[in-house]
Every structure is written in structure tokens, then in C-alpha cells.
Amino acid sequence: MSEEAQHEASKQSAPLAAEPTAAQAATVTHTDASTAVSQTHLPQMTASSVPTADGGKWCCEVCTYENFPLSRKCTMCRASRAGDEPPRPQDGARALPPPAAPAPLEPARVTSPGAEGVTERLKPLRISSPPAASASNVLKWxxxxxxxxxxxxxxxxxxxGAPAPPVPRPAGASEVTSGSNSVCELEAGGRRTKRRNNPDLLWLQACLGVVEGCGRPVEAYLAAGGDPARALTPAEVxxxxxxxxxxxxxxxxxxxxxxxxxxxxxTLLARISGGGPGLKRSPSYIAPDLAAAIRRHMAGCIRHKKGNFPARYINEFTTFSLPAEIEELPAAIQEQLFSELLDREAQQTLEAEPPLINWSLELTVRLGSRLYALWNRSAGDCxxxxxxxxxxxxxxxxxxxxxxxxxxxxxxxxAFYPRWSAWERLDAALLHYAPEDTQLRAEWARxxxxxxxxxxxLHQLHVFALAHVMRRPIIVYGVNIVNSFRGEALGYARFQGIYLPLLWDVEFCSKSPLCLGYTRGHFSALVPMEPYSHTHTYICREQQAESSEITFLPLTDADGKLLPVHFLTCDEVGPAEGMEAAESVVRRWLAVCVTRGGLLAARQTLHARPLLVAQMLEEWLNHYRRLAQQTRGPFPPRLQATEFSSDPDTDDE
Structure with missing residues (x-):
């Protein structure tokens, strides 16, 4: 048959082949729409090179799959039908150059007409798209x-929470990182890991804080339980x-x-030596509003003395003591209270051999004058x-x-400089040394x-000046040798002793002393516990003398030697009189007594508490009372006062 006859026969059979089913029509329509974009990316072929199969189907030149006559692209490999020219660009549009032809695909193996029908329905729906970035393809660090x-x-x-490793910089780029930027980056990361409270992040922030001179990161690291003796590793550096x-x-x-x-x-040295780990809960932390009111009251009590001795002073005398109601709490709650209130390490240091406090059984047991070292801040104002x-x-x-x-x-x-310089010269003479006036002036300015x-x-001179501000003697029980946290001796400490307000008149001052403890670079308040019979309500000043209690403070060490009396002049302590002259000065400024055991002690008067202090202690005690109720039930039994009596039990009791 000639070529013209074949062409005429195909025209007559075209209407029969152009009537597909509804599903096939939808498939063809979707195929035409999906292939319109990509048909320009396929190689152009001539009609003479396309083999035609029986039934009017055309054979794909790439994969040899037989497609329906109306299909402009191969159903299997999406190759364009031979003889179809790509659409011409519109006027003003720029024609894209045809890309390289894709690699030939293997022919699909269709085993049945049903499988071929399913393939024809599913393949056109898979619209090809450029490869997108997926989670597996992203380069993670x-x-x-x-x-x-x-x-x-x-x-x-x-x-x-570890920071990301630094991105490699190109050659010649600067690698200098400022400390302030590092702090900002760490703080920004700290906000993201705030819930985790990452100790490593707090540790790095504390190191940068020391370099930058900022103490808040250091306090945050210590408050989170960080070890102050932790060392930097090479990776952290x-x-x-x-x-x-x-x-x-x-x-x-x-x-x-x-x-x-x-x-x-x-701050670091005090944390290593004093305070110790664990939560601290002083009365001022439980009742902060009342504590702030007490501070304002204390600031309002400061007056200015005019005349030859223009010094500041406080116009009232108060002495803090622990409430006797502590003994009503259960033993476990008492242990928790003391661990949160006291400085256990300072207490152990002061009570270690040779003991500095609580070494007399007569004072601590029979007279009930045991001293407790309160926990103190370590911000430099201890x-x-x-x-x-x-x-x-x-x-x-x-x-x-x-x-x-x-x-x-x-x-x-x-008034202070002559007495201080005379004291310094006296100490230097004991070491066979005579300081010059310029040295003393420079030290005084410092x-x-x-x-x-x-x-x-602060120095011993500042304790001496505070005795004048408080208008009462101050007794310091302290160590003689300061050791490092490794146990190495750093030097001598001369804080222990008695500080008297010698520049005031005796009648203007109180003879009831305040008591402090000094360990390695740290001061602590030493307070007694009031007797149980003491009233705890606020009493006006006219009734304070009738409601006061007495505790006793030793004026000698465990060997019976009188504590040093600081800043006495040569006239007050003669070379021949020695200890007797110093004791006479002490008796003049302190309420001194001798116990039955022959111990020289000072009487400390515990007046009725001011109203604000009594309210603060009551709220502080209520915190531990609630803890006690939670452990033993809603209605705890009340303890009787006779249970705390030191006398033997009788039938009446």
C-alpha cells in the first residue's frame, strides 16, 4: 500500500480511536496539563523515526512503550512524542535553550491489561518537581x-546545652572574640536553657564574670550549688x-x-570556709518586709555627736537572741532549723581544739549561755x-x-589617729621595729x-570604731592563724580580743557587750538562746529592766588567760602592772562577774525585744511550726514548760 493510502486510512480510523472513556479523558487532560511545562526539556525527534504499532498506538523511542494516539507524551517515561514541536515563545518572551536529554529509562514490564490500566491512571498524577531539601538531606552539626x-x-x-562549634572562617578573617560579646551570647543561651539550670553554662558565665568584674554570675553559680573549687578544662578554655x-x-x-x-x-573565700552548702533561711528571709522596717528603724536611730568627738552613734541598746520556742519543735525540725540558720563550719572551727567558744561547761550547761554562730552573707561587709x-x-x-x-x-x-598610731607603734616594738610617720599616714589613709x-x-581599727558607733563593748572570739582552704597557713590574725569604746564617757555607754566570731576572713554573729521563762511580748522601755535576762560571756581563753584588750595606751597599761591593769580597765567598761568555778565572765543583758524584731521571729517560727504540723498531724500536742526544767522531777510535776 502506498503512503497516501495509509494516510487516508488513518483519517478514517481517527474518530473511533478518539472516543476514550470518562476516566481516560480526565487522565489525558491531567497529562496534558502536567506535561506542558516539561515538554520543552526533551529532545526533538522527527516523524520518520517513530515506529507505529498496530491499533494506532505510537511506540516511545526512549522506552518502547506503546501509547494511545492522543497521548503527546509517553505514559511511562514522560518523553515527548516524536514529531511534536515545543510551543513557540510569545512575542517579547525569551526562548530558553533546550537542556541536555535525560538518561534513557528501562522499559516497564506490563504483564496484564489490568496492570497496564492501573499504570495509565496513576502515572499521570505523579507530577515531576525539582528535588526539595528534606530533613535527611540537611547537613546537621x-x-x-x-x-x-x-x-x-x-x-x-x-x-x-553546649554551644555550637565555631564556624570555620576564611583565611585572613579575624578570630578575636571580645569578652563582653561572649557574655551576651552566654546570657542569650542561658535564657533558652533556664529551665534546665545548666551548671556548665553557669560555670562559664561565672568565669567570664570574674574577668569582666561582674559578681552576679558568680553569685548565681554559687547559689545553684556550684563548686567554687572547680577548675577549667582545655575544652572549656x-x-x-x-x-x-x-x-x-x-x-x-x-x-x-x-x-x-x-x-x-x-565572696569565694567566704563560701569555701564559711556558710557551707545547703539552703540558708534566716529570719530576715522569711519576713523581708519586717526586716526592711527593722533596717529603716536602725538607720533612724543613728545620731551625730557634736563637740570635740564628732562621731556617729546609735541611741538605743538591743541584743538579739534566739527564741526559746525553738525547743518546742520536734527534733527533726530543730535540726533543719539550725542547719538553715547557723554557720556550721564556723561553729566547728570556733569549737575545735583549742576551743574558742563553749569550752566551759559551767557557762554552757549550768548557766545556759551557749553561743550560736549565725550564718552571714559573704559580700565583703560581713x-x-x-x-x-x-x-x-x-x-x-x-x-x-x-x-x-x-x-x-x-x-x-x-581622736582616733593618736590612739591607733600608739597601738601600732607598740605592736611594732614587740617585733623590734619602729615605723615611720609617713608609713603610718599612708596606712591611715588606706x-x-x-x-x-x-x-x-576591714581592720581591727574598724571594730574599734564600731564599738563607738554601737556605744558598747564588742568581744571577738577568733582564730589566731588564718589557713587557706587547703589547710596552708596564710598569716596571723589579730582580731580576737575585747574592743572598748574608750573615747566615750563610761556613763554614755552600755556595759552589755556584743559578741562576734572570726574564722578565716569571715565574721559571724555569736548569739545566745534566751531562757525559756523569758517573756516574748513587747514591753516599753520603763519595764525593760524588770524583764531582762542575763547570759555570760567568758573574758578569758580556755587556759585562763585574759583576752587581749585592743588600743590601750601605755598610760593605761603600765609595764609593771601588766594583766592587772588591763583587767581593771575591763572591769570599768564591762559588767564583770566571777562564777563559782572562778571564771571571769561578762554579763550580757537580754532586754525585751523591740516589736518589729518580735514579729519577725514569730513569722520565722511559724514557718517551722507548719512543717512540724505536716509531719505529725493537724493537732500536735503542746509541750509543757515543766519538760524544760533543769531541776529534778518531783511528784507534783
Whole structure:
């Protein structure tokens, strides 16, 4: 048959082949729409190269699959039908160059007409699209600490919170990272891991805080239970990215010494030696509003003395003591109370051999005058906080005593300097040394500056000046040798002794002393527990004398030697009189008595508490009373006063 005859026969059979079913029509329509975009990306072929199968189907040149005559693309491989030209671009449009032809695909193996029908229905619905980025194709960064794979934009590891490793910089880029930027990055990461309270993050922030001179990250690290003796590792030094500041093996103490951060160093040393781990809950923390009112009251009681001795002083006398109701609590609750209130490490240091406090059974047992070391802050003002606690039971957060101390030494320097310089010359003479006037003047200027600087370490002169501010003697029981946290001897401490307000008139001062304890670089308030028979209601000043109780403080050490009396002149202590002259001065300024066992002691008067202090202690006790009720039931049995009597039991009792 000729070519013209074949062409005429195909025209007659076209109407019969162009009547597909409804499903096939939808398939063809969807196929035409989906292939309109990609038919320009296939190679152009001529009609003479396309083999035609029986029944009017055309055979695909790529995969040899037989397609229906109306299909413009192969159902299997999506190749265009031979002889179909790509659409021409519109006017003004730019024709795209045809890309390279795709690799030939293997022919599909259709085993049955049913399978071929399913293939024809499903294949056109799979519209081809460019490969998109999936989760498996994203390049994640592994954490150097825990090897967890994180998303590329994550700045911290989602598992352990470690920062992302630094991105490699191109050659010649600067690799210097400022400390302030590092702190900001760590703080930003800290907000994301706030719920986790990551100790490693707090540790790195504390190291940067020491270098930058910021103590808040250090306090946050210690408050979270961080170890102040933790040392930097090489990986942490590389992460901090400041080789000039950090070295492997350095602790916070080493960094504070290296960068001369005295306030942070005092905080770290006090935390290592005093306070100890665990939660501390003083009365001022339980009732902060009442504690703030007590501080304002104490600041309002400070007056200014005019005349030859222009010093600051407090116009009232108060002594803080622990309430006797503590003994009504269960033993377990009492143990929790003392662990949260006291400085156990300072207590053990002062009671260790040779003991400095509570060494006399006559005073502690028979006379009920045991001393307790209260926990104190370690922010550099521990001396002022200890004096404020011993008198009012609160910390000196407002700096009222610090301001009074600085003003007293500045305005009354003419009275303090001669006595202080004479005392310094006397101590130097014992060491066969005579200081020059220029040395004393320079040291005096340094002491004046320290008195007015918050957080600055204080000297014996400042304790002597505080005795004048409080208008009463101050007794300090302290160690003679200061040791490091490793047990190494750092030097001698001369704080122990009796400080008298010698520059005031005796009638203007109280003879009831305040008591402090001194351990390694830290002061603590030493307070007694009041007798159980003492009334706990507020009593006006006219009735205080009738409702006062007495505790006894030893004026000698365990060997019977009188405690040193500081800042006495040569006229007050003659070379021939020796101890007898110092004891006579002590008897003049203190209410001294001799016990039945022959112990020289000072009587400390416990007046009725001020109203604010009584309310603060009541709220503090209610906290532990609620804990006791939770442990033993809603209606705990009340303890009788006879259970605390020191006398033998009788039939009437």
C-alpha cells in the first residue's frame, strides 16, 4: 500500500480511536496539563523515526512503550512524542535553550491489561518537581560534648546545652572574640536553657564574670550549688576563646587573684570556709518586709555627736537572741532549723581544739549561755552584717553601719589617729621595729578609704570604731592563724580580743557587750538562746529592766588567760602592772562577774525585744511550726514548760 493510502486510512480510523472513556479523558487532560511545562526539556525527534504499532498506538523511542494516539507524551517515561514541536515563545518572551536529554529509562514490564490500566491512571498524577531539601538531606552539626546532631541554625545543643562549634572562617578573617560579646551570647543561651539550670553554662558565665568584674554570675553559680573549687578544662578554655585570660586548671579563686577582683575573691573565700552548702533561711528571709522596717528603724536611730568627738552613734541598746520556742519543735525540725540558720563550719572551727567558744561547761550547761554562730552573707561587709545581726537580727543591707563607720573615722580622726598610731607603734616594738610617720599616714589613709568603700576588707581599727558607733563593748572570739582552704597557713590574725569604746564617757555607754566570731576572713554573729521563762511580748522601755535576762560571756581563753584588750595606751597599761591593769580597765567598761568555778565572765543583758524584731521571729517560727504540723498531724500536742526544767522531777510535776 502506498503512503497516501495509509494516510487516508488513518483519517478514517481517527474518530473511533478518539472516543476514550470518562476516566481516560480526565487522565489525558491531567497529562496534558502536567506535561506542558516539561515538554520543552526533551529532545526533538522527527516523524520518520517513530515506529507505529498496530491499533494506532505510537511506540516511545526512549522506552518502547506503546501509547494511545492522543497521548503527546509517553505514559511511562514522560518523553515527548516524536514529531511534536515545543510551543513557540510569545512575542517579547525569551526562548530558553533546550537542556541536555535525560538518561534513557528501562522499559516497564506490563504483564496484564489490568496492570497496564492501573499504570495509565496513576502515572499521570505523579507530577515531576525539582528535588526539595528534606530533613535527611540537611547537613546537621554534631555536638562535641554529647555527639547529638543539631539543626544548622541551633546555637546550642538541644540535648546538653553546649554551644555550637565555631564556624570555620576564611583565611585572613579575624578570630578575636571580645569578652563582653561572649557574655551576651552566654546570657542569650542561658535564657533558652533556664529551665534546665545548666551548671556548665553557669560555670562559664561565672568565669567570664570574674574577668569582666561582674559578681552576679558568680553569685548565681554559687547559689545553684556550684563548686567554687572547680577548675577549667582545655575544652572549656577553647570554648571561652580568650587565651590571654583563661588557662586550664584555673579556678574562680585563681581568676579573681589574677585580675585583682577583691570583692569576688572575698565572696569565694567566704563560701569555701564559711556558710557551707545547703539552703540558708534566716529570719530576715522569711519576713523581708519586717526586716526592711527593722533596717529603716536602725538607720533612724543613728545620731551625730557634736563637740570635740564628732562621731556617729546609735541611741538605743538591743541584743538579739534566739527564741526559746525553738525547743518546742520536734527534733527533726530543730535540726533543719539550725542547719538553715547557723554557720556550721564556723561553729566547728570556733569549737575545735583549742576551743574558742563553749569550752566551759559551767557557762554552757549550768548557766545556759551557749553561743550560736549565725550564718552571714559573704559580700565583703560581713563585719557590719555580723554587728547588725548581733544587735537587731538582720543584715546591714542599707549600709547604715558602713556609712556611720566611715563618717566616724573621717570626722573624729583627731581622736582616733593618736590612739591607733600608739597601738601600732607598740605592736611594732614587740617585733623590734619602729615605723615611720609617713608609713603610718599612708596606712591611715588606706584604712579611711576602706571604711567608706562598700565591700572593702576591714581592720581591727574598724571594730574599734564600731564599738563607738554601737556605744558598747564588742568581744571577738577568733582564730589566731588564718589557713587557706587547703589547710596552708596564710598569716596571723589579730582580731580576737575585747574592743572598748574608750573615747566615750563610761556613763554614755552600755556595759552589755556584743559578741562576734572570726574564722578565716569571715565574721559571724555569736548569739545566745534566751531562757525559756523569758517573756516574748513587747514591753516599753520603763519595764525593760524588770524583764531582762542575763547570759555570760567568758573574758578569758580556755587556759585562763585574759583576752587581749585592743588600743590601750601605755598610760593605761603600765609595764609593771601588766594583766592587772588591763583587767581593771575591763572591769570599768564591762559588767564583770566571777562564777563559782572562778571564771571571769561578762554579763550580757537580754532586754525585751523591740516589736518589729518580735514579729519577725514569730513569722520565722511559724514557718517551722507548719512543717512540724505536716509531719505529725493537724493537732500536735503542746509541750509543757515543766519538760524544760533543769531541776529534778518531783511528784507534783
Amino acid at each position: 554534631p555536638c562535641p560534648t554529647c555527639t547529638y546532631e543539631n539543626w544548622p541554625k541551633s546555637l546550642k545543643c538541644a540535648m546538653c 577553647a570554648r571561652l576563646n580568650r587565651a590571654s585570660a583563661f588557662d586550664a586548671g584555673y579556678t574562680l579563686v585563681h581568676l579573681a587573684i589574677r585580675f585583682q577582683r577583691q570583692d569576688i575573691l572575698a 563585719l557590719l552584717d555580723a554587728v547588725s545581726q548581733a544587735a537587731y537580727g538582720v543584715f546591714d543591707r542599707l549600709g547604715a553601719l558602713r556609712a556611720a563607720l566611715g563618717d566616724t573615722l573621717a570626722h573624729a580622726a583627731r 584604712l579611711l578609704h576602706a571604711a567608706a568603700t562598700p565591700g572593702a576588707p
